[in-house]
Amino acid sequence: MHTSGSVAAVDLGATSGRVIVGHVDEDGVRMEHVARFPNGPVSVWEGDREALHWDALELHRQLRAGLRDAFARHRDVVSIGIDSWAVDHGIVRAGRLTHQPYHYRDERNEAAVRSMLRRSGKPELFRRNGLQHLPFNTVFQLHADLRDGLLQPGDRVLLMPDLFGYWLTGVQVAERTNASTTGLLDVTTGRWSDDLRWSLGLPAGLLPDLGTPGDEVGELLPAVADALGAPPSTPLTLVGSHDTASAVVAVPAAEPDFAYISSGTWSLVGVELDAPVVTDAARAANCTNEGGVDGRVRFLKNVSGLWLLSESVRSWERTGERIDLEALLASAAAVTAPVAVFDVADDVFTAPGDMPARIAAWCAGHGLPVPAGRAELVRSILESLAVAYAETLRTVVDVTGKDVRVVHVVGGGSQNRLLCQLTADRTGLPVLAGPVEATALGNVLVQARARRLAGLGGASLEALRVLVARTVEPVRYTPAPGSDARPHRTTVRSHA
Numbered sequence: 001m002h003t004s005g006s007v008a009a010v011d012l013g014a015t016s017g018r019v020i021v022g023h024v025d026e027d028g029v030r031m032e033h034v035a036r037f038p039n040g041p042v043s044v045w046e047g048d049r050e051a052l053h054w055d056a057l058e059l060h061r062q063l064r065a066g067l068r069d070a071f072a073r074h075r076d077v078v079s080i081g082i083d084s085w086a087v088d089h090g091i092v093r094a095g096r097l098t099h100q101p102y103h104y105r106d107e108r109n110e111a112a113v114r115s116m117l118r119r120s121g122k123p124e125l126f127r128r129n130g131l132q133h134l135p136f137n138t139v140f141q142l143h144a145d146l147r148d149g150l151l152q153p154g155d156r157v158l159l160m161p162d163l164f165g166y167w168l169t170g171v172q173v174a175e176r177t178n179a180s181t182t183g184l185l186d187v188t189t190g191r192w193s194d195d196l197r198w199s200l201g202l203p204a205g206l207l208p209d210l211g212t213p214g215d216e217v218g219e220l221l222p223a224v225a226d227a228l229g230a231p232p233s234t235p236l237t238l239v240g241s242h243d244t245a246s247a248v249v250a251v252p253a254a255e256p257d258f259a260y261i262s263s264g265t266w267s268l269v270g271v272e273l274d275a276p277v278v279t280d281a282a283r284a285a286n287c288t289n290e291g292g293v294d295g296r297v298r299f300l301k302n303v304s305g306l307w308l309l310s311e312s313v314r315s316w317e318r319t320g321e322r323i324d325l326e327a328l329l330a331s332a333a334a335v336t337a338p339v340a341v342f343d344v345a346d347d348v349f350t351a352p353g354d355m356p357a358r359i360a361a362w363c364a365g366h367g368l369p370v371p372a373g374r375a376e377l378v379r380s381i382l383e384s385l386a387v388a389y390a391e392t393l394r395t396v397v398d399v400t401g402k403d404v405r406v407v408h409v410v411g412g413g414s415q416n417r418l419l420c421q422l423t424a425d426r427t428g429l430p431v432l433a434g435p436v437e438a439t440a441l442g443n444v445l446v447q448a449r450a451r452r453l454a455g456l457g458g459a460s461l462e463a464l465r466v467l468v469a470r471t472v473e474p475v476r477y478t479p480a481p482g483s484d485a486r487p488h489r490t491t492v493r494s495h496a
Contacts, residue, residue, distance in 0.1 A: 005453050006077045008034075008070045009443035010063050012084035012160065013243065014265045015039055015310065017059060019066030020437065021074055022444030024453045028471035029444060031437055034073065035066030041103040041352065052103035052352075056090060056160070060167055064228065071229045080168070080220075081239035081447045082161040083246045083439060085265075086181035087138045090163040091145065092156045092172070099150070101160065104136035105351055112144035120199055123283060128196055130187030130278045132288035132301060139183030143200060153203045161241040162208070168236055169218040173211040175238045177245035180291030187276050187289055211238045213245075213293045214450040239446040240293045244268045244300075247410050249293050249442030249461060250435060252469035257405040259393055261423070262438070263413025265307045267385065269392040270300025271402050285395045293446060294461050299400055301392045304344040306413055308381045311355040316374070331375035332382065333418045339380040340368035344388050379418075386422035393427055407431045408474070410438035417475075424477040432474035441468060 004025035011018050019035040039059060041052040063082075071077055091098045102108065113135045122133050131137060138159070145151050158166055159178045166172050179185050179192075184207065186193040192207050211217065217236040219225075225232045240246040247262045262268040276289035276297050290298040313323045340363045348358055356377055360370045363380075371377035397404055407429050409420055414433035424431040435441055445464045449456040456464070 003454065005448075005451065006074050007079045007081065007237075007444055007447040007451065007453075008067055008077050009239075009440045009447070010066070010080065010082040010164070011243065011246075011437075011440040011443060012059060012063070012082070012164075013039065013439075014085045017062060017066075018440065019063060019070055020440040020444070021070050021077065022441070022448070023074075024444065024448040024456070026454050028467060029441065029448075030471075031441065031444070034070045035062070037062040037066070041105065042100070049107070051108070052106040053100040054088060054103055054160075056097065056101055056163065060164055063164060064224075067230070068228045077230070077234070078453075079235055079237045079447045079451050081237050081241075081443045082164050083239055083241045083243045083443050084160040084164075084178075086159070086178055086242045086244075087134075087136055087141065089138060089141070089157050089159050091150060092158055092163070092166070093152065093154065097163070098155070101163075102141065102144075104141070107351070108144045108148070109135045109140050112140045112147060115147065116140055116143045116200065120196075125183065125196075126283040127278060128187065128193055129183045129185060130276050130282075130289035131181070131183050132286050134302060137183045138181065139196070139200070142184075142202060142206075146201060151203060151206070153205075155203060155206060156208060157206050158208065159241070165217055165236050168220055168224050170221050171218040171236075172208045173215075173217055173238070174208045175211050175213065175241040177213065177240045177291040177293065178242040179210060180289075181242055185291075187278055190291070190295075213238050213240050213446050216450070237447045237450050239443045242290065243439045244298065245290070245292050246440075246442030246446070247438040248272060248296075248298055249445055249464060250438040250468050251408045251410060251465060252432070252435070252472060252474055253406075253408060253465050254469060255405070257403050259396070259404045259407045259429075261389060261407060261409045261413070262411050263305055263409050263416075263419070264411045265305055265310070267303040267305035267389065267413065268298075268300050269303050269389055270298055270396055271400060271404065273297040273299050273400065273402070277400055279399070282399050285399050287396065287399055293442075296461065299396065301396065303385070303388050303392055304349060305385070306416070308344060308349060308355060308359075308385070309378065311352060312359075312377065312381070315354045315356055328374060328378055329416065329418055332378035335375050335379040337376075339371060339376050339383055341384045341387050342366070342368065342380065344381075344384050382416070382419045382422055385419060386426040389423050390426035404429065409433045410435060412436060414438075414475075417477075420475070420477045421480070424479045428479050430479070431477040433477065434474040435468065435472040441472075
């Protein structure tokens, strides 16, 4: 048993990855960034179309370099944990990756969705897997793989964090929180659904055994340990490998009546429950039941996030101009005139491209004023996101009956002061923003508990959150007087 020590968290996002060392003792957790590296889609020509892939090999090279630095700096690192975005996967045949994984925004999913829904309709899929219908869910991507002849008997599908874990340890496993996003996990039993696999014609043995956060997958392969400068006995520990599952662990909630917004490229708006909700109302609202750490259920909806802003910035920077994001947000905060509120969920905003032009075209096509400049466009994006958050939270509350008194915003979006204030105004609820690195912090805490650091062995999620609250003080945003909280029903009460 270690009274104190360090663990290495590999946190891979859709736009960047990082390796963070978490130092854990009785006083709290101290996070040290060791490495940060970019991530993004790679476009390649495939016959008659341009396809989007992830460069998994480069990501693996970068995470290994980061881990090497972590072990060089800290000899007390006793575990490694990996989390990433959901749904995307690699196909392993005879131990080897067959091709670079497809990106969830690749257009091949569109035909796969149409084809698969002819076999199993949305109501039937929701009854079995409890998931929000999203065209990039793994189940649709696997159907595309099957249609394209990419799957053979004996193949094994590994979600992204499980793929990188396999390359470190040689062990193939599927962590439960991420497996719950595939659409192939039975929402009532928590096991792979053979019925779904058979109905889709997927090969037997395609899906690895399931593992639970806190499980020790195995020790590093000898050659890997040598390359990283790590002790040969260093284990890979399963965490909430879906990044949002780890982020929710690190919500510094003092009371159970909270909602969360994990705000990054995507925004995941929801509540934590003890059991899934698979009612007709939940399906009609297009909500999802995803697995959380310790068997909790993350009942939520995926909402477009800061992708809209970051893609707009990328569009402006393609001309060679460097955008000062802080100055841009300050100018957006100074906009006092009403701006257009658009539907952030419209499919036109899904793919990479000229986001400002798309937003302008959407507004013009719907009879709304087109943002006159960059400040108005950014204000329009953030107002639209805040409205979407408020409407989504109202839906979640209506479907679950859960009383919500405070909204915790975690992740990169918690640094966006304007967005946090607009969210408080639109929901009529106090917003507590932070921690920024919630995903990595949740990753660290689950590892620390598994390794029994600082007396955390057997600690509940609530106890871990108390430790987070001692470590990170959230920034509080109070709804402005006279705020328009109409997106919420009276079942959501403000105690600000």
